[in-house]
Amino acid sequence: MVNSKIDVIVVGGGCAGISASIVLARAGKKVLLVERGDFSGSKNVFGGTIYARQTAEIFPKFWETAPVEREIKEHKFFLLSENNSFEASYKEDKETEHNCYTVNRAKWDRWACEKAQKEGVLFAPKTLVKALVKQNNKVIGIETEYEKYYADIVILADGVNSLLAKSIGLREEIKPSDVALSVKEVIKLPRNVIEERFHLENSFGTACRIISGPLKNMFAMGFMYTNLDSISIGFGVSVKDLKNRDKKPYEILEELKAHPTIAPYIKGGELVEYNAHLIPEGGFKAIPKLYSDGVMIVGDAAMFVNSLHFEGTNLAMLSGKLAAETAIGAIDKKDFSALCLSEYERKIKSSIVYKDLKTYSKPMKIAEKNLEFLLTYAPYKICKFFEIFTTADNRPKRNKYRKFIKDAIRERGVFGLIKAMWCLFRMGIGIIK
Ligand SMILES: Cc1cc2nc3c(=O)[nH]c(=O)nc-3n(C[C@H](O)[C@H](O)[C@H](O)COP(=O)(O)OP(=O)(O)OC[C@H]3O[C@@H](n4cnc5c(N)ncnc54)[C@H](O)[C@@H]3O)c2cc1C
Numbered sequence: 001m002v003n004s005k006i007d008v009i010v011v012g013g014g015c016a017g018i019s020a021s022i023v024l025a026r027a028g029k030k031v032l033l034v035e036r037g038d039f040s041g042s043k044n045v046f047g048g049t050i051y052a053r054q055t056a057e058i059f060p061k062f063w064e065t066a067p068v069e070r071e072i073k074e075h076k077f078f079l080l081s082e083n084n085s086f087e088a089s090y091k092e093d094k095e096t097e098h099n100c101y102t103v104n105r106a107k108w109d110r111w112a113c114e115k116a117q118k119e120g121v122l123f124a125p126k127t128l129v130k131a132l133v134k135q136n137n138k139v140i141g142i143e144t145e146y147e148k149y150y151a152d153i154v155i156l157a158d159g160v161n162s163l164l165a166k167s168i169g170l171r172e173e174i175k176p177s178d179v180a181l182s183v184k185e186v187i188k189l190p191r192n193v194i195e196e197r198f199h200l201e202n203s204f205g206t207a208c209r210i211i212s213g214p215l216k217n218m219f220a221m222g223f224m225y226t227n228l229d230s231i232s233i234g235f236g237v238s239v240k241d242l243k244n245r246d247k248k249p250y251e252i253l254e255e256l257k258a259h260p261t262i263a264p265y266i267k268g269g270e271l272v273e274y275n276a277h278l279i280p281e282g283g284f285k286a287i288p289k290l291y292s293d294g295v296m297i298v299g300d301a302a303m304f305v306n307s308l309h310f311e312g313t314n315l316a317m318l319s320g321k322l323a324a325e326t327a328i329g330a331i332d333k334k335d336f337s338a339l340c341l342s343e344y345e346r347k348i349k350s351s352i353v354y355k356d357l358k359t360y361s362k363p364m365k366i367a368e369k370n371l372e373f374l375l376t377y378a379p380y381k382i383c384k385f386f387e388i389f390t391t392a393d394n395r396p397k398r399n400k401y402r403k404f405i406k407d408a409i410r411e412r413g414v415f416g417l418i419k420a421m422w423c424l425f426r427m428g429i430g431i432i433k
Helices: 015-026 052-058 105-118 163-167 191-197 239-243 249-258 313-333 338-349 352-359 361-369 371-390 397-432
Strands: 006-011 031-034 049-051 068-080 085-091 100-103 122-124 129-135 138-144 148-156 179-188 204-212 220-226 230-238 270-280 295-297
Touching (some): 006 015, 006 138, 015 031, 015 105, 031 148, 049 052, 052 313, 068 220, 085 371, 100 105, 105 122, 129 148, 148 313, 179 239, 204 371, 230 239, 295 313, 295 338, 313 338
Parallel strands (some): 031 122, 148 295
Antiparallel strands (some): 049 100, 068 085
């Protein structure tokens, strides 16, 4: 690794770090990207999709050369009860602009990092940053196991735990309610079997969100994604809720995989990967201070994840880009003070990162308070309604509907049902207001 002074050191070679580095290199700045893994992506756990429009701002037309798996053209939503399910599906027009792709992050990050190196980024893999070097309260570099390296600005893209941001007081210890544990398996299946089961043409794919069933009574959501010749399946659950459960995450995942609606999709597949990772899900209220003298934080380190929409990579790339643009301005002015870097916060505040997280701030608070209704009672009741609607027997339909309503009143009380409707109304208003 070169031990001369560089303009910017970026810690962490994930989506945020690579994006920040490449934008800096394109502007002719000397940038060092430091990653603890053997290569970018080697430490990454990911279940899902990257978003084409924001990704293309960094890697134009990436789908032509990048190692993407499938272009997602169908989004399925499963509400599970014990053994039944209600399913809704949204299909995108195949001719429309690219929206999202499933990727394998080990392959994607490696490709993106190689691209960054071709554009001039100095890359240091297998290098764990142990501490930040400070002088008069300003961050002036990093300390690895072997050496210290100096730069005018350090960008922290070291992911959800960001020990480095904590070490300089930019972040506090993450609260269990602000973080989800995600467990995921990759199940290998022949390509044609996946295409048959999900009714896919060519290399198009499906993304599924799963609510309730084995995930009932938790702030949790499941997912299932089609890759070219494998399926990623898993769920994310609030660490706070997990602490109160007697079941281990992998036991819950086994139950999800065995659910009669899910099992046929993965039947006969070979488990090739199992992993677990934290996802920052505190949303708007958990966004920390984003800068200090000589330093900025981006991506998961800055808690930029929109958990309801499964968006993290796009917010990571965008925040990396905005931090890099701020750094370019600061280098040109030769001003690395907190005041100058506060421009990054201004950019974030006028971007989709901040606006979207703010949009969900109130609705998510309401949702947390009405969790059992939203993620357990309502899905079970919807399944029950469709069971009544579709079942032909000798009982009059009117009696069945009456019983359905009577049961709901008995279970929740009139006031409870009105309260639940009011909660949905307030969530809706909270989003559009
Ligand atoms: C199971 C799962 C499913 C997900 N699904 C989706 C999805 O469908 N769509 C989506 O957009 N997002 C999804 N996300 C979220 C998404 O993965 C993250 O938001 C995104 O990866 C954040 O990028 P990042 O660069 O900030 O952090 P990371 O990708 O975590 O990268 C951080 C990097 O920093 C390195 N690092 C850490 N500490 C140090 C150190 N001290 N020194 C050197 N290097 C260090 C790590 O090795 C890592 O490479 C999912 C996450 C999980 C866990």
